[in-house]
Amino acid sequence: MPLLIINHHYFREEKYNDGIYPINIDELNNEIKILKKNNWKIGNQIDMINYLNKKKEDNEKLAILTFDDGLKEQLKAVDLLLNSNVSCICFCPTMPIKEKKVLNVHKLHLLRAFNKQGYIFEQLKSNFDFKDFKINDELIKNQYRYDSLTVGRLKYYLNFIMQEQDIEKFLITLFEKSFGDENEYANKFYFNENDLIFLTKNNMLGSHAEKHKSLGQLNNKSLKNELNRSFEFIYNSTGKAPLGISYPFGGVSSVSQNIFKYVKKSGYKYGITMNRGINYINENLNVFALKRIDVNDINDWVF
Numbered sequence: 001m002p003l004l005i006i007n008h009h010y011f012r013e014e015k016y017n018d019g020i021y022p023i024n025i026d027e028l029n030n031e032i033k034i035l036k037k038n039n040w041k042i043g044n045q046i047d048m049i050n051y052l053n054k055k056k057e058d059n060e061k062l063a064i065l066t067f068d069d070g071l072k073e074q075l076k077a078v079d080l081l082l083n084s085n086v087s088c089i090c091f092c093p094t095m096p097i098k099e100k101k102v103l104n105v106h107k108l109h110l111l112r113a114f115n116k117q118g119y120i121f122e123q124l125k126s127n128f129d130f131k132d133f134k135i136n137d138e139l140i141k142n143q144y145r146y147d148s149l150t151v152g153r154l155k156y157y158l159n160f161i162m163q164e165q166d167i168e169k170f171l172i173t174l175f176e177k178s179f180g181d182e183n184e185y186a187n188k189f190y191f192n193e194n195d196l197i198f199l200t201k202n203n204m205l206g207s208h209a210e211k212h213k214s215l216g217q218l219n220n221k222s223l224k225n226e227l228n229r230s231f232e233f234i235y236n237s238t239g240k241a242p243l244g245i246s247y248p249f250g251g252v253s254s255v256s257q258n259i260f261k262y263v264k265k266s267g268y269k270y271g272i273t274m275n276r277g278i279n280y281i282n283e284n285l286n287v288f289a290l291k292r293i294d295v296n297d298i299n300d301w302v303f
């Protein structure tokens with residue numbers, strides 16, 4: 001029995017040239033239609049847990065829709081799915097709710113979507129020694145398949161190379177220039193604790209770690225903090241432990257056997273990567289390293 005996990009981020013009608021690639025109501029309806037036409041059952045988190053515990057014996061094809069990043073706008077998708085009698089899992093980073101801050105990754109998306117092309121790049125070049133940064137282009141192409149090499153290099157530099165305090169300062173200045181007060185923005189942009197309770201009641205909530213860091217770049221102490229703080233926040237807010245985690249970024253440099261070990265120890269029952277593919281129950285299936293595809297690639301995988 002195959003398990004196909006499909007990831008989504010933004011859910012809005014507007015389209016942008018850069019930074020934000022949302023799907024809209026029509027596209028989500030169409031996705032449901034395509035999956036059903038190809039005999040995929042769109043399941044909920046319990047269906048997935050049953051699958052992972054090998055409790056399903058029939059030949060059912062199970063599809064799980066996931067939404068990463070804990071964005072308020074995803075609640076519209078949740079509504080649509082519930083009204084269509086299907087489900088999804090929303091993986092939520094917990095720091096934005098706790099501290100009312102906008103994650104760096106989202107500051108970048110928003111700055112790119114709402115400024116002219118090359119804006120951040122220009123700002124970065126004039127503030128840092130970006131031109132001397134050398135990294136294998138293949139690695140960048142692999143990590144950022146949907147971006148040009150230039151944008152990929154920029155993202156890689158910001159996500160993996162720059163010092164944390166430099167990034168914070170750089171991004172907060174640009175962000176507040178374009179969008180005003182960060183705390184106010186975070187309040188509208190992310191789920192709040194009531195949303196977490198609602199999602200938990202519908203078996204739709206998972207963790208996306210604490211601060212959306214690439215877990216593969218952390219030492220064991222920071223890694224444990226990322227996993228445990230997010231777990232505890234969800235538990236304390238909803239009264240229920242999160243069942244699973246979706247790894248921030250989720251590509252090859254963001255996951256490892258060491259991470260899977262700590263994820264298990266922290267109490268999670270499964271983990272989802274961005275390693276592309278369909279999951280099959282067999283002795284090689286690692287429930288902490290589940291494969292997932294991006295919704296943009298759905299036509300390659302729904303057969």
Ligand SMILES: [Zn+2]
Binds near residue numbers: 069208212
């Ligand atoms: Zn994410």
